Amino acid sequence: MRIGNREFDTKNNTYIMGILNVTPDSFSDGGKWNNIDMALKRTEIMIDEGADIIDIGGESTRPGYEMISAEEEIGRIIPVIESIKKHFDIPLSVDTYKSPVAKAALEIGADLINDIWGLKYDPEMAHVIAKYNAACCLMHNKKNAEYTDLLSNIKADLLDSADKALSAGIRKDKIILDPGIGFGKTYEMNLEVLQRLKEITDICYPVLLGCSRKSVIGNTLLLPSDQRLEGTLVTTVQAVFCGCSFVRVHDVKENYRTVKMAKALL
Numbered sequence: 001m002r003i004g005n006r007e008f009d010t011k012n013n014t015y016i017m018g019i020l021n022v023t024p025d026s027f028s029d030g031g032k033w034n035n036i037d038m039a040l041k042r043t044e045i046m047i048d049e050g051a052d053i054i055d056i057g058g059e060s061t062r063p064g065y066e067m068i069s070a071e072e073e074i075g076r077i078i079p080v081i082e083s084i085k086k087h088f089d090i091p092l093s094v095d096t097y098k099s100p101v102a103k104a105a106l107e108i109g110a111d112l113i114n115d116i117w118g119l120k121y122d123p124e125m126a127h128v129i130a131k132y133n134a135a136c137c138l139m140h141n142k143k144n145a146e147y148t149d150l151l152s153n154i155k156a157d158l159l160d161s162a163d164k165a166l167s168a169g170i171r172k173d174k175i176i177l178d179p180g181i182g183f184g185k186t187y188e189m190n191l192e193v194l195q196r197l198k199e200i201t202d203i204c205y206p207v208l209l210g211c212s213r214k215s216v217i218g219n220t221l222l223l224p225s226d227q228r229l230e231g232t233l234v235t236t237v238q239a240v241f242c243g244c245s246f247v248r249v250h251d252v253k254e255n256y257r258t259v260k261m262a263k264a265l266l
Helices: 035-048 070-087 097-108 125-131 148-169 187-195 197-201 215-221 229-241 252-265
Strands: 013-021 053-057 092-095 112-115 135-139 177-180 245-248
Touching: 013 252, 035 053, 035 070, 035 252, 053 070, 070 092, 070 097, 070 148, 092 097, 092 215, 097 125, 125 148, 125 229, 135 148, 135 187, 148 177, 148 187, 148 197, 187 197, 187 215, 215 229, 229 252, 245 252
Parallel strands: 013 053, 013 245, 053 092, 092 112, 112 135, 135 177
Antiparallel strands: none
């Protein structure tokens, strides 16, 4: 799989996507990196620690988040994308579900669109991604946590997202799927998805797992978001053992080392 100027061996490796939230209100690190100098410094650190992709978010999607306009989101992320592209040679992902934001980001060099609604929020999103021949990560999400059969429903929804991408002209080798831990699922459902993660990776697309510091870890360990590293690392081991191609994380160094050790055990 090619993302930007880099080839990713998604069948044999698990790559690190480092999170860069340029928001004032993200659940774990809101306000830390929302000016250009701090964002550049954080990007440099994550690259040095082993990040393969940087994922830039301009709107918090924590539980209970307030939506912002596409214009405001664009205003937050575009200067950061431009600065990172100027100073570093690393693929950039943009975490957005709005096609105007994706278009603005792709026009200035973003390489991947990470859509938490799996192309089902904005009907223009798939066409924008296809126009720029970009990669995409399509996440499973629902407005409620109602399922007839949890894993079967999630797999069907993910394949529906992939079909939307293909129908719009996005190549199959540009599609990543994400089971959406923490979105449209109860605590028990999130655990079940993690327990049965191999069923997701068996559906013939590269899979990204995003568990870093999420509530499924906090509720298990009874810990706040800034004390969930160990729990996150356990989910990263599970991602490697189940064949995930990417993990999206805040703590790059620790997760990089965990992936390396888990791969050695395999």
